[in-house]
Amino acid sequence: MHADPRRAIPQTDSLLADPRLAEPQRRLGRPRVRDAVHDAQERARAGALPVAELINHVLRGLPPRATTLRPVINATGTVLHTNLGRAPLSSAARAAMLAAAGYVDLEYDVASGRRASRGRGTLDALRRALPDAGDVMIVNNGAAALLLAVTVLSAGREVVWSRGELVEIGDGFRLPDLVACTGASLREVGTTNRTTRADYAAAISARTGCVLKVHTSNFRMTGFTSSVPIGELAGLGPPLVVDVGSGLLASDPLLPDEPDISGALRSGADVVTASGDKLLGGPQAGLIAGRADLIATFRRHPLARALRVDKLTLAALEATLGGPPSPTTAALHADPDALRTRAAAIATRLGDEADVVSSAGEVGAGSGPGVALAGWAVSIPERYAAALRSGDPAVVGRLSGGRCLLDLRCVAPADDDALVEAVRACR
C-alpha cells in the first residue's frame, strides 16, 4: 500500500504560520504569500517538490518588494531617461517623501488647529527659487501646467502659436492636440522654419486668448530659420505663455540652448510652464510661474483640482528646491577625469574582459538634443547585456560596436560595488 502523498503536505494555514513567512506577509500581504503557498502545495502533490522544501520554495518565489517596479542602475549615459523614470531623486527628496508618507499637516495648521493652505511650504520654496515670479503654482506635470494655463486663458478663444513650435513631445503625444483639448483654437503663424514678430502681431485680434511660445526641446532647426525671442513677444498685448519644458531655474552654461524659468520671466513672459522631473531633477510635477493675477485665476479653475499634486510630490519637490544638488545636476556636471578613474578601477576588478572607453553621455528627456557629455564607460562583451538587465537591481547599459558599455555618468559612486557584483553574477 502507498501512503497518500497529500496526507504529508501541511495545511495552508499551518504553512502561513511558519515564522519564516511572517516577514514576507508583512512585506507583501497575506494573499500574495498564500498564492505562493498554494503553488508550492500543488507542486508537492504532483511529486515535484519535497515537503521539506515547501517553505524554501515559497521564499525563493516571492518578489523582494511589494511593487513590481524594479530598481535600475542606469549605465546608459543618458541622464534623464524617460523609460527609466526620468530624474532620480536626491536622498533629501527620498527622505522627505518617506516623512510625508503617513498623516502630515498637508492642509492643517498645528498651531491653531485649523485648516491651512495645501503645499504652502513647497510653494514658498519655489517662490524663493524664482524671485522674478509674481506667484507660482504646482500641478501634476508639464503637460498639465500647459493645459491649465491655456484652458484658463484661451478656452473658446484663439492661441497664437508659431508653426515652427508645434512640437510632438514623445510617445505620439503632440502639444497642438493637447491645446485643442482645452477648447481653444489654434491660430498658427509663420512657417515651419521662419516666424517673425510681424506674423504674431498680424494674427492678434479680439479673439486672441494668449500667445504661446513653446521651447523646441527635442529637436534643433538649422539653416534658413528665424524665431521670435520672448522679449519681442512680450508687450504684443495678450498674455504671453512660455513653455520652457525642462525646468531649469536659472541658466546653465553647459546647456546654452535651454531656456530657464527665471530668464523667461525676466524677458517678459506672463506665465512660464515647466516640468519638475527634467533638468530640475525633482519628482514628476508641473511648475507654473508668472503674474500673480493670472495664477490666481488658474487656482480657482475646476481643472486645478483635477491636476493637483499629492503630498509625496510636494515633499520631494520642496526637498529638491532647497536641498543639495540633485543627482541630475551631479550627473550632468560629472567630472570626466573622475568618471575615468572609476571606470579604470571597475575594469581592473572585472579582469580581462573589461576595458575603459570614452563614452559620450546625453541629457535625455528631449532636453539638450545634440549635446554630447564627455565621459567614460566600462566596456564588456555584449553577451552580458541581457543578463544584466534581468538582475535585481537591473543594470541597463548601452550597446555599441558589439560591446556593452557601462557608462558611469549616471551611476552613483556608491553603486560601483553593486555594478561590479552584477557583472560578476552574470558570469
Ligand SMILES: *Cc1c(COP(=O)(O)O)cnc(C)c1O
Ligand atoms: C517635456 C515637455 C513637456 C511635457 O512635460 P511633462 O512634464 O512630461 O508633462 C511639455 N513641453 C515641453 C516643451 C517639454 O519639453
